[in-house]
Amino acid sequence: GQNIDQPTEMTATEGAIVQINCTYQTSGFNGLFWYQQHAGEAPTFLSYNVLDGLEEKGRFSSFLSRSKGYSYLLLKELQMKDSASYLCAVLDSNYQLIWGAGTKLIIKP
Amino acid sequence: GAVVSQHPSWVICKSGTSVKIECRSLDFQATTMFWYRQFPKQSLMLMATSNEGSKATYEQGVEKDKFLINHASLTLSTLTVTSAHPEDSSFYICSARGWTSGGPRETQYFGPGTRLLVL
Numbered sequence: 001g002q003n004i005d006q007p008t009e010m011t012a013t014e015g016a017i018v019q020i021n022c023t024y025q026t027s028g029f030n031g032l033f034w035y036q037q038h039a040g041e042a043p044t045f046l047s048y049n050v051l052d053g054l055e056e057k058g059r060f061s062s063f064l065s066r067s068k069g070y071s072y073l074l075l076k077e078l079q080m081k082d083s084a085s086y087l088c089a090v091l092d093s094n095y096q097l098i099w100g101a102g103t104k105l106i107i108k109p
Numbered sequence: 110g111a112v113v114s115q116h117p118s119w120v121i122c123k124s125g126t127s128v129k130i131e132c133r134s135l136d137f138q139a140t141t142m143f144w145y146r147q148f149p150k151q152s153l154m155l156m157a158t159s160n161e162g163s164k165a166t167y168e169q170g171v172e173k174d175k176f177l178i179n180h181a182s183l184t185l186s187t188l189t190v191t192s193a194h195p196e197d198s199s200f201y202i203c204s205a206r207g208w209t210s211g212g213p214r215e216t217q218y219f220g221p222g223t224r225l226l227v228l
Binding site (some may be wrong): 035 | 115141143152153155158200202206216217218219220221222
């Protein structure tokens with residue numbers, strides 16, 4: 001079966017750095033996405049990785065290792081507005097998005 | 110970035126009525142559109158997938174006669190909740206997948222969602 005695993009909840013302090021991990025087992029791989037979802041809102045696109053390595057975009061970076069079936073989202077200089085759920089999703093061989101359950105990130109002052 | 114619009118954003122209706130929700134990809138052609146439902150504090154739940162001009166594929170447990178999906182064009186899909194009941198009250202989110210200029214291939218973008226409250 002297909003499976004995406006990520007922690008249910010994480011807590012971090014304002015100004016700090018947090019890394020949200022995602023491991024996956026899917027039938028084929030055509031890229032991995034990270035989305036941010038604030039409570040009561042639809043998800044918004046953060047990043048897309050299809051090749052191994054680190055993609056940096058401002059305070060957010062996303063890393064992928066295809067051989068390990070592993071990705072992480074790194075958030076630096078955390079702000080209170082970063083409190084949200086972060087969804088990991090993998091595009092499988094049929095170009096279907098397989099979703100993780102999401103990681104709720106709580107930022108404390 | 111790519112934009113997906115969804116209308117209406119809020120619906121309050123009486124039990125037994127039908128509600129139509131529209132989803133449009135504004136600046137790209139969506140090869141596939143998806144409809145999700147999300148209950149409070151729960152994950153997104155895929156309801157159905159639709160390709161333009163063909164019948165939608167429904168996920169297990171989703172009644173296709175109750176949730177009618179029409180994918181009329183590469184930029185428009187509609188979800189009609191027929192004979193809505195209070196248990197259908199939820200946050201409905203559409204998503205459109207396509208390739209936008211300058212963006213990663215086959216990225217999936219989300220509409221802002223529609224809150225449905227059935228009294």
